[in-house]
Amino acid sequence: MKHLVANLVNDALARLPELAEATADLSVDSTVERTRDASHGDFASNIAMRLAKPAKKNPREIATSVVDALGDNPEISKVEIAGPGFINFYLSPSAFHAELKSILDSGTDYGRQPKKESPRILLEFISANPTGPLHVGHGRLAAYGASLGNVLEAAGFPVYREYYVNDAGRQMDILGTSVWLRWLESGGVVVPFPKAGYRGGYIKDIAAEIDISGIEMPAAEAVLDGMPLDGPEDASDATQEERDANKALRETYIEALVKRAVHLAGDTGFDRIRQQSLESILADIKDDLAEFGVTLDKWFSEQSLTGTGRIDDALAVLEERGILYKKDGATWFPATKFGDEKDRVVVRENGVKTYFASDIAYHFDKRERGFDHLIDILGADHHGYMARVKAGLEAMGYQGDDLEIELVQFVTLYRGGEKMQMSTRSGEFDTLRQLRAEIGNDAARFYYVMRSNDQHLDFDLDVATSQSNDNPVYYIQYAHARIARVFQKASEAGMSWNQDNGRGHLGQLTATQEKSLISALSRYPEIIELAAKNRAPQTLVHYLRDLVSDFHSSYSAHKVLVDDANLRDARLALYAAVKIVVASGLAILGVSAPDEM
RNA sequence: GCGCCCGUAGCUCAACCGGAUAGAGCACCGGAUUUCUAAUCCGGAUGUUGCAGGUUCGAGUCCUGCCGGGCGCGCCA
Numbered sequence: 001m002k003h004l005v006a007n008l009v010n011d012a013l014a015r016l017p018e019l020a021e022a023t024a025d026l027s028v029d030s031t032v033e034r035t036r037d038a039s040h041g042d043f044a045s046n047i048a049m050r051l052a053k054p055a056k057k058n059p060r061e062i063a064t065s066v067v068d069a070l071g072d073n074p075e076i077s078k079v080e081i082a083g084p085g086f087i088n089f090y091l092s093p094s095a096f097h098a099e100l101k102s103i104l105d106s107g108t109d110y111g112r113q114p115k116k117e118s119p120r121i122l123l124e125f126i127s128a129n130p131t132g133p134l135h136v137g138h139g140r141l142a143a144y145g146a147s148l149g150n151v152l153e154a155a156g157f158p159v160y161r162e163y164y165v166n167d168a169g170r171q172m173d174i175l176g177t178s179v180w181l182r183w184l185e186s187g188g189v190v191v192p193f194p195k196a197g198y199r200g201g202y203i204k205d206i207a208a209e210i211d212i213s214g215i216e217m218p219a220a221e222a223v224l225d226g227m228p229l230d231g232p233e234d235a236s237d238a239t240q241e242e243r244d245a246n247k248a249l250r251e252t253y254i255e256a257l258v259k260r261a262v263h264l265a266g267d268t269g270f271d272r273i274r275q276q277s278l279e280s281i282l283a284d285i286k287d288d289l290a291e292f293g294v295t296l297d298k299w300f301s302e303q304s305l306t307g308t309g310r311i312d313d314a315l316a317v318l319e320e321r322g323i324l325y326k327k328d329g330a331t332w333f334p335a336t337k338f339g340d341e342k343d344r345v346v347v348r349e350n351g352v353k354t355y356f357a358s359d360i361a362y363h364f365d366k367r368e369r370g371f372d373h374l375i376d377i378l379g380a381d382h383h384g385y386m387a388r389v390k391a392g393l394e395a396m397g398y399q400g401d402d403l404e405i406e407l408v409q410f411v412t413l414y415r416g417g418e419k420m421q422m423s424t425r426s427g428e429f430d431t432l433r434q435l436r437a438e439i440g441n442d443a444a445r446f447y448y449v450m451r452s453n454d455q456h457l458d459f460d461l462d463v464a465t466s467q468s469n470d471n472p473v474y475y476i477q478y479a480h481a482r483i484a485r486v487f488q489k490a491s492e493a494g495m496s497w498n499q500d501n502g503r504g505h506l507g508q509l510t511a512t513q514e515k516s517l518i519s520a521l522s523r524y525p526e527i528i529e530l531a532a533k534n535r536a537p538q539t540l541v542h543y544l545r546d547l548v549s550d551f552h553s554s555y556s557a558h559k560v561l562v563d564d565a566n567l568r569d570a571r572l573a574l575y576a577a578v579k580i581v582v583a584s585g586l587a588i589l590g591v592s593a594p595d596e597m
Numbered sequence: 598g599c600g601c602c603c604g605u606a607g608c609u610c611a612a613c614c615g616g617a618u619a620g621a622g623c624a625c626c627g628g629a630u631u632u633c634u635a636a637u638c639c640g641g642a643u644g645u646u647g648c649a650g651g652u653u654c655g656a657g658u659c660c661u662g663c664c665g666g667g668c669g670c671g672c673c674a
Contacts, residue, residue: 348672384669556638
């Protein structure tokens with residue numbers, strides 16, 4: 001409906017050549033907005049104020065000429081000039097009724113924009129390292145990414161969802177070693193477990209389930225012979241130097257253990273342990289996400305980049321262009337030339353390529369696959385990567401702006417008023433799976449995206465569980481269930497909805513609550529557009545709450561199943577439309593719309 | 598120290614490229630059910646939008662400085 005008004009303003013401007021120059025670089029659409037206050041009409045345009053300076057005219061004068069040029073339109077019942085120069089539009093009831101019919105005609109396609117061919121969007125999200133189950137922080141990335149993907153799709157963009165599986169490199173060796181050690185332990189071979197290893201209980205489960213046949217169980221002495229000591233935990237009052245030193249010791253110990261594991265289990269044996277561990281964890285992650293209603297189009301394996309030499313190819317391209325340079329035995333990428341703070345190593349002195357090298361190759365690969373716009377959803381701690389990955393894209397011949405990074409702030413879990421610690425390696429984290437079991441998928445999906453992604457999220461489990469009836473997600477779902485019930489009741493009472501009759505009597509929906517509700521419904525397409533533009537699914541959350549609040553008010557004030565069939569069918573038409581929009585909005589958020597509660 | 602994000606009612610948060618009187622929920626108080634689900638509705642209070650300047654017809658929103666919180670600043674991933 002907003003576009004309807006914007007188009008009228010546009011047409012009016014076309015009839016005013018004296019304003020043409022001033023209007024040149026102004027999007028008329030952006031001047032039209034819903035009013036906050038009903039006394040300002042349904043829509044307002046601030047175009048007269050915006051044009052005042054470039055046209056060198058008084059805003060109210062401009063407003064007057066625009067209004068005169070509008071002419072008569074059946075959709076508009078009244079136009080007023082108010083305040084410093086706002087043009088207020090009052091839409092006719094028939095305009096709202098047409099919108100209502102459009103909802104009934106389109107069903108859950110209502111509000112969806114026509115499909116666009118471009119830009120093709122590649123949405124990468126979660127991409128949690130496959131070294132353990134997803135924790136509650138990943139849950140936020142998953143919920144935000146999934147909802148954002150749905151919102152973008154609803155806004156017409158082609159969206160491809162991808163999870164980057166970091167299944168190559170050192171951490172996989174540490175994972176394999178951790179599992180190997182737990183397997184030894186189960187065979188009575190006890191070795192001090194490395195502090196830098198993965199210590200979660202799931203490691204033992206994996207050790208118990210994987211196929212270990214043909215791999216020899218060594219004696220403890222064989223494992224420990226010549227091993228350095230593990231570094232101690234940091235004391236709470238440790239200085240930075242002590243922390244660095246401890247960490248170096250822990251790293252040395254785990255490195256040595258990895259080498260020993262490879263040696264004792266054999267190259268192929270260790271490889272089998274590592275791959276099985278990876279597969280086990282990945283299967284768990286996939287299952288977890290599927291249950292959470294999060295689907296991906298592709299699980300992009302880092303091994304597929306290293307295995308096919310695509311990282312080398314990318315580096316070769318940079319080499320050819322003379323971009324890379326050598327220093328201290330390492331190969332550097334001059335990120336500072338592309339706006340980053342410092343230059344970055346791509347190949348270490350020991351010949352091992354860095355994570356950044358695969359990042360360059362991966363993002364290059366995304367563009368090469370034909371995606372025009374890349375969106376990465378990352379945890380807030382990754383903000384340091386923005387500049388360098390954009391730099392990498394530019395060096396590979398694309399635009400830094402092809403990549404958009406949406407940062408998601410941290411989640412803090414509270415239980416019993418206590419902040420909970422979350423760390424994968426220490427094994428004390430709370431998993432997404434546990435959270436879902438406690439509060440349910442719907443509440444979890446909803447809570448995760450209720451707040452702006454750039455706000456910290458405090459997740460209070462006590463509130464989410466013990467007071468779950470006050471949960472806004474139920475408030476919205478309840479509206480859907482109530483409507484479903486009304487339709488059921490109608491048919492039970494022999495008052496089945498006659499849709500055609502309802503459509504013919506929408507003029508009887510004259511109550512204040514009903515008019516507000518119709519107006520709220522008509523906002524839905526604008527909300528989709530806005531949420532997509534701002535990458536802000538929470539816009540939809542707030543909208544649904546408002547919409548449903550109008551519904552509950554109307555429902556309480558006016559009985560639906562009245563004897564007057566015309567009024568009854570009209571009200572049923574209104575509620576059918578509400579049901580459609582609520583179901584559609586909840587589907588975008590990944591929340592179910594139950595018919596019964 | 599440098600960089601990024603955040604700061605709005607007692608609490609948790611909204612506020613559409615800057616727009617009219619900054620809005621919701623929770624909590625608190627009072628009321629509503631012989632009537633389609635009371636997981637509901639109706640009524641009631643709350644603001645120096647962290648502070649100080651600046652730009653503008655107009656600033657929670659943009660700019661500068663400061664204060665407070667989070668995160669990052671590796672030849673880790």
